Amino acid sequence: MNENKIVDLATEQALVLDCGKSLKSFKTAYTTYGKLNDAKDNAILICHALTGDQYVASNHPITKKEGWWSYIVGPEKPIDTNKFFVVCPNVIGGCMGSTGPKEINSETGKVYGTDFPVITIADMVRAQKLLIDYLGIEKIFCVTGGSMGGMLVLEWLSKFPEMVHSAIPIATATNHSAQNIALNELARQSIMADPNWNSGNYYNSDNKPLKGLSVARMAAHISYLSKDALHSKFGRNLQDKSSLDYSFDADFQIESYLRHQGFTFVDRFDANSYLYITRAMDYFDVSSSNDGSLIESFKNTVSKVLCISFTSDWLYPTSENKKIVKVFNTLGINVSFIEIETDGGHDSFLLEEPKLFEAMQGFIKSTYENL
């Protein structure tokens, strides 16, 4: 029921991308949980974040860890798989089976590498829309996701408003701030500075740009946590030693922790995918197709929306999320908003946060009852 599936989409018509190029055929890897009912009104689409994937509630094939949102998705959970038909696709540009830089270009028979076209959040959503069509769903009961997933949610609300009954964008923004772009550029530069990156041509080599990707992950990981959480978890504690080494080894626990985050990440993620997806996030501005007007961008939105932010999230802070709420209010859209107090930082949407659980469960349950 929840095994990974891969489907070829755009077989009849090429997927035209924002950059002007098109994908004549492309694959989407996705998981599903639960059953689509006869009325086809119980589908929930989950959009993953930058380094997420389709393994939202099942064990990851590489890390063997449980799904990244197992806390929220499952039987009796807010996204109740006994009740709902849950779909979670890997975005295009990703590296877990959907068409991306590490896959074969069907036109040339070679791995794409950096020949893969630069994609956008809107392109990802266009691809997801084809999957939803393929699954025979005319109206999605709820589209949800955090961080980049939240951007996809906003894009859905803007571009396919009639297909979305309700939505929960979490810890996200209508566009990337200069600070967001700066952090992503730091990550990209560290990948490209690794000699093994070799302009993106490393798939046939034994030496992959693991160091660069690892540093990119370390930098990003800092931005997912709050200062208070780092302090209370690690402080200035030393790692397995009682005094400073006067060396550049990992003296501090935080160093060791970050190195571990970097090392383990490279086993499951592709460096080129990281470049492409961060680029898509930086390019994201949901209002770009409407001359920068958010009002124009959401004027056809009729969905019921719940926006959620976290107090200690400095990457996509409450102020950015409230901007969305303000636009929706102005348009008279049925919007709710809750700011959850936590020191968990941006990562809070992935943590076991009871208030997130409660808010999502309350909203989803009552919205489905009033369908």
Place this chain on the structure above:
Amino acid sequence: MSLINEKKDFKIIADLIPAKSSVIDVGCNDGSLLEFLKEEKDINGRGMEIDQQKVQLCLSKGISVIEGDADLDLYDYPDNLFDYSILTYTLQATKSPKNVLSELVRISSKAIISFPNFGHWKIATSLLINRKMPISEKLSYSWHETPNLHFCTINDFIDLCEEAGIRIEKQANLKTNRLNKFYGKNLLNSYFNEVGLFLVSKIKN
């Protein structure tokens, strides 16, 4: 909530609101007034609530609610978005009652405001005799722990409306459950009503 005789107040508020109106309840608590108005008048309702536990309750009831503060977050709404705004037993707890009132009549065509009347004879007599801050059913906190920052009397409220360019259209008499035409400021009004409940709107220039 012990502060108000809920159902009675709800009924009077419902009587003030035409069917299918769009309504924002500022300080909407657990959403029960919005639910009541939905049932009675089929309103299109929104809530704003500062207490997160209550926001969660509203979400679980399917009420659209913004976690927010009347002093800070009304500015986010455009002019005349709603037909009615409601502020029950909250005005006295705001930092700036005048700004909040002005915002309410900006974002909605009409506003319904209720507050405990500090000029009621029981309160006034209690203060006069005991020389201690009064505690009653409707003013149930000790002075040092009360969330109420700005107590006022009905006459004070009438003055504030005048100052803020706000017209009082109707006043409710909660004892008789009647909606009256507003007769203006007088001693009896402030003396005998435990609660002030008014329908107000902005005076157009």
